[in-house]
Amino acid sequence: MENAQYEKKVMKRFFNPKYAGEIKNPSAVGQVGNAACGDIMRVFIKVEADKKTKKEKIKDIKFKTMGCVAAIASSDAVCEIAKGKTISDAKKITKKDILKKVGKLPQIKHHCSILGEEALLKAIENYELRTKLHKA
Amino acid sequence: MDQQIIYLDNAATTKVDEKVVKAMLPYFSEKYGNASSMHNFGRLAREAVDNSRKIIAKSLNANEEEIYFTSGGTESNNLALKGLFLANKSSGKNHIITTKIEHDCILQTCRWLEKQGAKITYIDVDKHGLVNPLDITKAITPNTLVVSIIQGNNEIGTLQDTAEIGRICKSKGVYFHIDACQSFTKSFIDVEKQNLDLVTINAHKIHGPKGVGALYVRKGVNIQAIQNGGGHEHGLRSGTENVPGIAGFGKAVEIADKKQLKNIEKLRDYLIKNILKIPRTRLNGASKERLCNNVNISFRDIEGEAIASHLENYGIIVSTGSACASHTLKKSHVLRAIGLNDLEINSSIRISLSKFTTKKEIDKLIRVLPSIVNTLRTMSPVANNQINRKGGKMTKIKDKFTEFAGSFKNEGEFEEELEEEGLDPEEVENKHFEEEN
Ligand SMILES: Cc1ncc(COP(=O)(O)O)c(C=O)c1O
Ligand code: FES
Numbered sequence: 001m002e003n004a005q006y007e008k009k010v011m012k013r014f015f016n017p018k019y020a021g022e023i024k025n026p027s028a029v030g031q032v033g034n035a036a037c038g039d040i041m042r043v044f045i046k047v048e049a050d051k052k053t054k055k056e057k058i059k060d061i062k063f064k065t066m067g068c069v070a071a072i073a074s075s076d077a078v079c080e081i082a083k084g085k086t087i088s089d090a091k092k093i094t095k096k097d098i099l100k101k102v103g104k105l106p107q108i109k110h111h112c113s114i115l116g117e118e119a120l121l122k123a124i125e126n127y128e129l130r131t132k133l134h135k136a
Numbered sequence: 137m138d139q140q141i142i143y144l145d146n147a148a149t150t151k152v153d154e155k156v157v158k159a160m161l162p163y164f165s166e167k168y169g170n171a172s173s174m175h176n177f178g179r180l181a182r183e184a185v186d187n188s189r190k191i192i193a194k195s196l197n198a199n200e201e202e203i204y205f206t207s208g209g210t211e212s213n214n215l216a217l218k219g220l221f222l223a224n225k226s227s228g229k230n231h232i233i234t235t236k237i238e239h240d241c242i243l244q245t246c247r248w249l250e251k252q253g254a255k256i257t258y259i260d261v262d263k264h265g266l267v268n269p270l271d272i273t274k275a276i277t278p279n280t281l282v283v284s285i286i287q288g289n290n291e292i293g294t295l296q297d298t299a300e301i302g303r304i305c306k307s308k309g310v311y312f313h314i315d316a317c318q319s320f321t322k323s324f325i326d327v328e329k330q331n332l333d334l335v336t337i338n339a340h341k342i343h344g345p346k347g348v349g350a351l352y353v354r355k356g357v358n359i360q361a362i363q364n365g366g367g368h369e370h371g372l373r374s375g376t377e378n379v380p381g382i383a384g385f386g387k388a389v390e391i392a393d394k395k396q397l398k399n400i401e402k403l404r405d406y407l408i409k410n411i412l413k414i415p416r417t418r419l420n421g422a423s424k425e426r427l428c429n430n431v432n433i434s435f436r437d438i439e440g441e442a443i444a445s446h447l448e449n450y451g452i453i454v455s456t457g458s459a460c461a462s463h464t465l466k467k468s469h470v471l472r473a474i475g476l477n478d479l480e481i482n483s484s485i486r487i488s489l490s491k492f493t494t495k496k497e498i499d500k501l502i503r504v505l506p507s508i509v510n511t512l513r514t515m516s517p518v519a520n521n522q523i524n525r526k527g528g529k530m531t532k533i534k535d536k537f538t539e540f541a542g543s544f545k546n547e548g549e550f551e552e553e554l555e556e557e558g559l560d561p562e563e564v565e566n567k568h569f570e571e572e573n
Pocket of ligand 1: 147207209210211213288289290315316318340
């Protein structure tokens with residue numbers, strides 16, 4: 001069945017998100033609420049230093065989202081983009097990248113993709129706070 | 137389309153009955169005269185309009201001259217309130233009483249009237265969506281012009297005590313208008329027994345065509361037209377009559393069968409009973425005073441558009457009160473009025489049945505729904521997946537507290553929720569902190 005609002009690509013991701021779930025012992029968690037509609041997204045990240053470069057990388061990432069089709073699909077897209085990226089590269093992920101990955105969303109749903117960007121940033125922020133505290 | 141559609145959004149609109157289509161067809165290109173024309177050709181159209189008027193009048197226990205055809209529910213509601221207000225402005229009667237759970241076309245009309253100097257009282261409803269008639273009595277002042285109430289709510293299906301409110305209005309000498317778009321031909325409406333002065337009805341909710349409606353106005357009610365023109369419909373609603381639409385409207389009322397209502401109601405109750413077997417669901421709206429075809433459920437922790445999209449994948453069409461699905465990201469004012477919090481509003485879906493709904497269709501919905509809910513809950517950050525595994529009440533509560541403490545739910549709401557489950561909030565809180573420390 002076609003959906004009037006979303007293109008196939010978005011629906012496909014919504015029905016089969018690869019990154020839905022949680023990480024048992026995450027390095028950090030980030031959670032944000034969608035200011036526009038009140039929905040919620042949480043991102044779990046596992047960070048490990050790369051053996052060669054010693055740079056910190058997002059080894060594993062998962063999400064949990066209460067939200068619409070666009071929110072769930074965008075959450076999954078954020079995870080896919082961020083996985084394997086260094087922390088500093090992951091910080092540069094924007095709403096634009098997410099939209100490109102997830103497929104066309106109606107204008108009114110763009111705020112749902114910002115949710116992904118914000119939740120990831122929050123997780124990274126929490127990670128950095130944690131490691132800083134750890135070192136201190 | 138390669139999939140059978142299971143249409144369960146009949147509160148939005150209904151399939152036009154074949155018999156209705158047949159009744160309309162001659163008035164497009166055979167008997168296409170203007171109902172106002174003097175010649176014989178026009179008379180054929182006039183007869184169709186009058187015939188429908190007769191059928192509709194009879195169904196409301198009204199007189200033919202008291203039925204005015206319009207373009208639908210929105211127009212009838214606008215005409216009722218604006219027409220009354222404008223006609224009675226000079227007498228100082230500028231107060232209108234309505235409720236917080238009206239259809240947008242009433243609420244927006246009231247907002248507009250406020251700008252024109254009207255005073256509007258929006259009556260609260262209880263957690264089932266019921267208006268307490270006593271609140272109406274209390275709200276009536278010497279300046280009250282009309283009480284306007286939705287008889288059957290389009291979102292949660294709650295039916296109001298029309299007879300009692302009608303009695304109050306009559307004794308206080310104020311007009312009584314009901315918006316009966318959802319309840320017409322489904323619930324009892326009798327303009328005499330219920331003391332109704334104005335009634336809004338439309339065709340597309342009862343297997344008739346879209347864009348046709350009517351307003352019943354009791355003889356003697358002081359009302360004026362809101363659109364100027366050739367003086368059709370006794371001067372109250374100018375514009376060439378939508379003859380095919382009106383012919384269809386009449387037919388839809390004529391074939392509305394009371395016996396079918398019992399079947400729809402049975403299916404409704406069967407559906408409600410089975411959905412409520414899914415953990416952490418709640419029925420929104422009254423269970424007894426309820427439209428025979430309305431089911432509205434909140435599924436804790438998951439969002440309505442997501443549920444509806446999964447259902448659509450199975451060919452099942454429903455709607456949701458979630459902000460995410462509205463064009464404006466606005467949350468349902470009706471669900472808010474019955475006390476739901478933001479997450480509960482966003483987690484609601486509305487399933488509305490019709491005479492065409494079969495048990496087989498409902499069974500399919502009942503079959504696919506639990507796994508959809510489960511899938512979405514496993515990916516929800518607010519859902520507590522431990523409940524099922526451990527089953528202990530404390531685990532559930534502790535988790536809930538952790539989830540909601542602070543930002544997403546205010547404490548009052550949380551406490552209310554605990555009390556509903558028969559627990560003492562203070563005890564739970566102490567226990568929670570004990571466990572944590
Ligand atoms: C209770 C109620 N009032 C008014 C309307 C508006 O009717 P219409 O769509 O015919 O303008 C509707 C339906 O949309 C309704 O459910
Ligand atoms: S999560 Fe609410 S609109 Fe997307």
